[in-house]
Amino acid sequence: xxxxxxxxxxxxxxxxxxxxxxxxxxxxxxxxxxxxxxxxxxxxxxxxxxxxxxxxxxxxxxxxxxxxxxxxxxxxxxxxxxxxxxxxxxxxxxxxxxxxxxxxxxxxxxxxxxxxxxxxxxxxxxxxxxxxxxxxxxxxxxxxxxxxxxxxxxxxxxxxxxxxxxxxxxxxxxxxxxxxxxxxxxxxxxxxxxxxxxxxxxxxxxxxxxxxxxxxxxxxxxxxxxxxxxxxxxxxxxxxxxxxxxxxxxxxxxxxxxxxxxxxxxxxxxxxxxxxxxxxxxxxxxxxxxxxxxxxxxxxxxxxxxxxxxxxxxxxxxxxxxxxxxxxxxxxxxxxxxxxxxxxxxxxxxxxxxxxxxxxxxxxxxxxxxxxxxxxxxxxxxxxxxxxxxxxxxxxxxxxxxxxxxxxxxxxxxxxxxxxxxxxxxxxxxxxxxxxxxxxxxxxxxxxxxxxxxxxxxxxxxxxx
Amino acid sequence: xxxxxxxxxxxxxxxxxxxxxxxxxxxxxxxxxxxxxxxxxxxxxxxxxxxxxxxxxxxxxxxxxxxxxxxxxxxxxxxxxxxxxxxxxxxxxxxxxxxxxxxxxxxxxxxxxxxxxxxxxxxxxxxxxxxxxxxxxxxxxxxxxxxxxxxxxxxxxxxxxxxxxxxxxxxxxxxxxxxxxxxxxxxxxxxxxx
Numbered sequence: 001x002x003x004x005x006x007x008x009x010x011x012x013x014x015x016x017x018x019x020x021x022x023x024x025x026x027x028x029x030x031x032x033x034x035x036x037x038x039x040x041x042x043x044x045x046x047x048x049x050x051x052x053x054x055x056x057x058x059x060x061x062x063x064x065x066x067x068x069x070x071x072x073x074x075x076x077x078x079x080x081x082x083x084x085x086x087x088x089x090x091x092x093x094x095x096x097x098x099x100x101x102x103x104x105x106x107x108x109x110x111x112x113x114x115x116x117x118x119x120x121x122x123x124x125x126x127x128x129x130x131x132x133x134x135x136x137x138x139x140x141x142x143x144x145x146x147x148x149x150x151x152x153x154x155x156x157x158x159x160x161x162x163x164x165x166x167x168x169x170x171x172x173x174x175x176x177x178x179x180x181x182x183x184x185x186x187x188x189x190x191x192x193x194x195x196x197x198x199x200x201x202x203x204x205x206x207x208x209x210x211x212x213x214x215x216x217x218x219x220x221x222x223x224x225x226x227x228x229x230x231x232x233x234x235x236x237x238x239x240x241x242x243x244x245x246x247x248x249x250x251x252x253x254x255x256x257x258x259x260x261x262x263x264x265x266x267x268x269x270x271x272x273x274x275x276x277x278x279x280x281x282x283x284x285x286x287x288x289x290x291x292x293x294x295x296x297x298x299x300x301x302x303x304x305x306x307x308x309x310x311x312x313x314x315x316x317x318x319x320x321x322x323x324x325x326x327x328x329x330x331x332x333x334x335x336x337x338x339x340x341x342x343x344x345x346x347x348x349x350x351x352x353x354x355x356x357x358x359x360x361x362x363x364x365x366x367x368x369x370x371x372x373x374x375x376x377x378x379x380x381x382x383x384x385x386x387x388x389x390x391x392x393x394x395x396x397x398x399x400x401x402x403x404x405x406x407x408x409x410x411x412x413x414x415x416x417x418x419x420x421x422x423x424x425x426x427x428x429x430x431x432x433x434x435x436x437x438x439x440x441x442x443x444x445x446x447x448x449x450x451x452x453x454x455x456x457x458x459x460x461x462x463x464x465x
Numbered sequence: 466x467x468x469x470x471x472x473x474x475x476x477x478x479x480x481x482x483x484x485x486x487x488x489x490x491x492x493x494x495x496x497x498x499x500x501x502x503x504x505x506x507x508x509x510x511x512x513x514x515x516x517x518x519x520x521x522x523x524x525x526x527x528x529x530x531x532x533x534x535x536x537x538x539x540x541x542x543x544x545x546x547x548x549x550x551x552x553x554x555x556x557x558x559x560x561x562x563x564x565x566x567x568x569x570x571x572x573x574x575x576x577x578x579x580x581x582x583x584x585x586x587x588x589x590x591x592x593x594x595x596x597x598x599x600x601x602x603x604x605x606x607x608x609x610x611x612x613x614x615x616x617x618x619x620x621x622x623x624x625x626x627x628x629x630x631x632x633x634x635x636x637x638x639x640x641x642x643x644x645x646x647x648x649x650x651x652x653x654x655x656x657x658x659x
Binding site: 066172 | 599619629636639643646650
């Protein structure tokens with residue numbers, strides 16, 4: 001058996017079978033147990049090493065050949081598999097509590113498997129095609145049943161699809177540059193194509209309009225899952241580019257381009273979040289900011305930047321999950337999710353409102369919350385390079401904090417005569433409490449998740465050195 | 466002879482993509498799309514073996530079949546044109562701009578990629594017209610036609626530089642996936658009861 005069969009083809013098969021099952025509880029249970037087993041396998045099973053259990057021995061090979069190309073998942077990728085499938089468990093486990101398990105568990109598992117395939121395929125440029133397939137699979141997940149597809153969904157499909165040709169074609173140019181590194185014209189053309197490709201895939205401003213629109217149209221929880229998975233995998237894919245091509249990694253302009261793009265995303269996301277009246281759109285802009293922060297960490301360069309990049313992953317996943325979960329609960333009471341319509345909801349939905357506000361503040365990098373340690377490291381790294389950059393990032397972050405204050409005011413306003421109650425179900429209360437505790441504990445003890453990402457730099461041969 | 470055929474195919478590409486832009490009847494749209502896949506087959510087979518290029522034709526016609534069946538099952542009440550602006554004169558004018566722009570670009574691209582002019586122009590024309598379609602329409606069926614047209618143009622160009630069987634298979638899957646997405650958009654089901 002090979003690792004790609006275990007972590008790519010088997011999940012795809014199980015996801016296909018889950019689509020045939022009608023019972024939501026069975027779907028959620030099978031998806032969670034299966035994903036947990038995949039995570040444990042990634043954690044415990046060595047790859048390319050013979051294992052002996054009694055008289056039985058077997059070896060999990062790292063490579064699987066398909067149509068003359070390879071899918072490769074080596075020992076170094078095990079931590080990444082733990083992270084990807086481990087975070088997927090969290091998303092799948094909470095889905096039944098908000099009645100989102102049916103589609104999310106089956107399609108989400110297939111999307112996760114395809115995105116893992118995108119990180120495993122060699123030549124790695126073909127990842128763009130697998131990401132596109134994952135995008136197509138996510139359409140039924142994101143569309144509201146029985147309703148016409150909205151503008152956000154259509155734009156998501158268009159922008160993600162347009163990104164693929166740019167990436168594929170740039171790969172051909174990059175191969176040409178490797179053969180002839182002195183051709184500056186070719187370098188420029190390749191850089192433009194890569195830039196455009198990743199701008200589409202990562203929803204860099206101005207190609208980010210689909211995120212807030214989609215947050216309005218679809219279930220916040222499913223959109224949250226997509227906004228966690230896709231940018232994370234695309235960022236890994238982007239790091240793969242940097243790792244693979246020396247000229248790109250050593251390009252003098254790379255740092256300043258990444259810094260500019262990062263600042264653009266952080267500032268645009270923060271400022272637009274500050275003036276939003278829709279709770280879902282605020283989450284959308286926060287995601288844009290987070291992608292910007294990741295790009296800023298890459299701009300820091302070296303292993304320091306890479307380590308901060310990995311450090312952001314767990315707090316981001318957790319904050320996004322809690323925020324999206326809380327929003328989905330609140331949407332039951334206030335379908336519009338407009339600030340004007342949620343006045344006083346804090347008294348009726350205290351757990352959901354606390355979860356939403358805490359996750360918002362965690363993504364803004366508030367002290368004592370999960371997002372603080374990585375954000376503090378980013379501040380430190382940026383400040384040692386350039387103070388103007390720090391002031392721009394401060395502006396963006398202030399926007400997100402300002403939006404959190406507006407949300408708190410809206411939740412707290414309304415009639416003071418209303419009694420305090422908790423309309424959340426028992427499962428929702430338990431999951432949200434786990435979420436709060438995790439956000440607080442990761443803020444206080446960030447070292448607890450260090451083992452999750454400490455081996456991740458080894459995925460990259462050159463960047464991780 | 467081959468060069469003359471390439472030019473004839475280019476004219477067919479021009480007719481199909483302008484037709485796709487102007488049509489208001491889905492039957493015409495699917496017929497033109499099917500003809501467009503003939504164009505792709507011909508232009509791709511100049512770089513690939515005919516057996517490999519035939520994959521594009523078969524996939525393309527499967528795409529047309531999927532979209533056709535989905536349209537037949539669609540609720541007629543949903544048939545509304547939401548694109549703006551709707552005027553055919555405007556569309557013809559913008560198509561003219563795209564034709565001129567892609568011609569200029571193809572002069573450079575043909576020498577850069579080592580392609581003959583009809584192939585380079587054909588591919589860039591399809592990409593341009595696809596993007597134009599995406600820009601002026603918000604109707605899901607037209608958006609899918611636009612994306613398929615962009616993909617078609619890209620596939621012609623990419624066939625000149627990459628001949629991997631895996632890429633051909635994945636691109637076919639993406640095309641079929643886009644068609645299935647289009648079919649899904651046209652007939653989005655209600656939530657099933659558990």
